[in-house]
Amino acid sequence: MAITPTFSARPRVLVVGGGYVGLYTAFNLQKKIAKTGGIVTLIDPLPYMTYQPFLPEVAGGNIEARHAVVSHRKHLKHTELIQGSVTSIDHENRTAVVAPANGGENFELPYHDVVMAAGAITRTFPIKGLAEAGIGLKTIEEAVALRNQVLSLIELASTETDPAKRARALTFVVVGGGFAGIETIAELEDMARAAVKLNDRVDQSELRFVLVEAMGRIMPEVTEAQALWVVEHLRSRGVEVLLNTSLDNAEENNIKLINLPDKSVAQQFDADTLIWTAGVMANPMVRSTDFPIEPRGRVSVNVNLQVNGEFGVVPNAWAAGDVAAVPDVTGGLPDGTCVPNAQHALRQAKRLAKNLWASRFNKPLKGYKHKNLGAVAGFGQWKGVAKIMGIQLKGAPAWVAHRGYHGLAMPTVERKFRVLMDWFITMFTGRDMAQLENLEAPRATFVAAATPKPKPAAAAPVEAPKAEAKEEATAGK
Known part of the structure; x- marks a missing residue:
């Protein structure tokens, strides 16, 4: 019923x-x-x-x-x-x-x-391959999947012997130079370098991070001087910041970038990670x-x-x-x-x-x-930029302001407490570097164990030698 x-x-x-x-x-x-x-x-x-x-x-x-x-x-x-x-x-x-x-x-x-x-x-655009190769950062599920993907690709690359496949796994592209894109590439770059420190088979120089922004500057919410400082800061960390550049194609994870406005090819390379944060x-x-x-x-x-x-x-x-x-x-x-x-x-x-x-x-x-009253952004541990009531901050002071503001803005006392505890623990233990695998197919291991194994084929019976063969063998002696 x-x-x-x-x-x-x-x-x-x-x-x-x-x-x-x-x-x-x-x-x-x-x-x-x-x-x-x-x-x-x-x-x-x-x-x-x-x-x-x-x-x-x-x-x-x-x-x-x-x-x-x-x-x-x-x-x-x-x-x-x-x-x-x-x-x-x-x-x-x-x-x-x-x-x-x-x-x-x-x-x-x-x-x-x-x-x-x-x-x-x-908000997306009709770019070939974007739907198949890209991932956004608008939901908690996307954030978790992205974290697991970056850590898994570093692990995969550590045992990959093909140079092209290895470079593809260790290349991470973010499209969009607003707050979401800048904070995302900064946090992931910080995490990836920490992960590589724990893996002797990957060198820091192999990591490649590319930020793509169609406009001539990033982060319109801060002053132009601060935006220029952020670009310099990211580049000092090895991030390639490409302004006046747009994603033209991403089919089969081959990233084709073009210069604006002449639409000439800027770069073309393979990347297993393409993150889209270019607006809503x-x-x-x-x-x-x-x-x-x-x-x-x-x-x-x-x-x-x-x-x-x-x-x-x-x-x-x-x-x-x-x-x-x-x-x-x-x-x-x-x-x-x-x-x-x-x-x-x-x-x-x-x-x-x-x-x-x-x-x-x-x-x-x-x-x-x-x-x-202003804007705050965090770029990983003790790094950030902020503009609060006309006061410009960068580095550790901006990072503290970023955490202070968002800690207060997080809804409910219960959630504020949980987030503050996460931050407190991370200051002493570092980031959580464990990736979770097979979230999309959590039953795969159980299904494999519970599926009956096919019985081995019975061995063919051995035939007894024929009488004629025995006689011939005797005659030959």
Whole structure:
């Protein structure tokens, strides 16, 4: 007998997405909405929120993977949680269609208010071979896989006798010179060199790291002088920094790079590791709604974080974070909207929750306004760059500022404590250098052991010598 899941019939605040905006919106509203007889429902394909600024450190072995995510069920105890994806929204009729993560049948879910918090996905381009050869750094799973891959390739190269295959295994390419790309290549370079120190069969000079950036500078969030310092710093560590350069082809792991704008071939080589961090785009599911969408594919909102279209405010509809075109009154992107980053998403979520609650009582709403106080980035142990309230830092002071900021920004006290303990232990023991193998096929060893072995073929019976053969043998004597 099939069991049909039941969902609350109370007036619902539907939160679409469980990232920064979804987690904080649900957390700040769940008890208040419950006291008024309603319920907050959060829908996300994953059962956790990922603190993405920590992904480079997870990939580099400084932070345990599970400590960089926040469990929805543990911290949203007064929220109705549904693991699945919202495939479409009919706001005129206040219904959403949900596809369960376990593959069950889609169902409709009614709501009173909706919060679009679906975030962003990795933005890619139609480059041949990218889908087959590349890996992003947007999820915790990608960070873990990347860490294991780098360490496994170093181990593989240590026993490889073919020079071409050895060089291919020890070549690591990162496309994208923003914060994610710079921190990723720096952390992986740090980890790879530490791993090579433990392996006598690989020399440090064999490691090759290549950073590819299409623009003429990296890290637009810091000053030009700091960006130049970062380039010099990476090059001093042996990282090849290629500016005004683009990935043209990656078929069969053959990396073809071209110069911009003349599109001449810059370099061409083989690499087993290609990491793509060249930007993000709003979750395309928003196009399956009846909300107004601006040219960049984001939901149009006003400063109060209300969905706002050609005919004014859309009642009972809210949006924030990377999926929303939030006006930035302090100056952000060239189109006057907020930069898609964690700093804005965390603060917008808190403002959205307050405004949604105030709207229930017809109280005045407050517009979102946040002046960026600066930026911090870590490049491995005791290395980093920062710009805080106009003060420029680099090296160890910037690294301390980076850890201080993100330690405070990490959601929930429980997760802060776990991350701080990871950092504390790493200061004395170093990075965790153990790679985990066969995560994609964990049952392979058991299946091999449990599969009956074929029985050896029975030996053919030995025939007795014929009488004629015996006589001939006797006659020959």
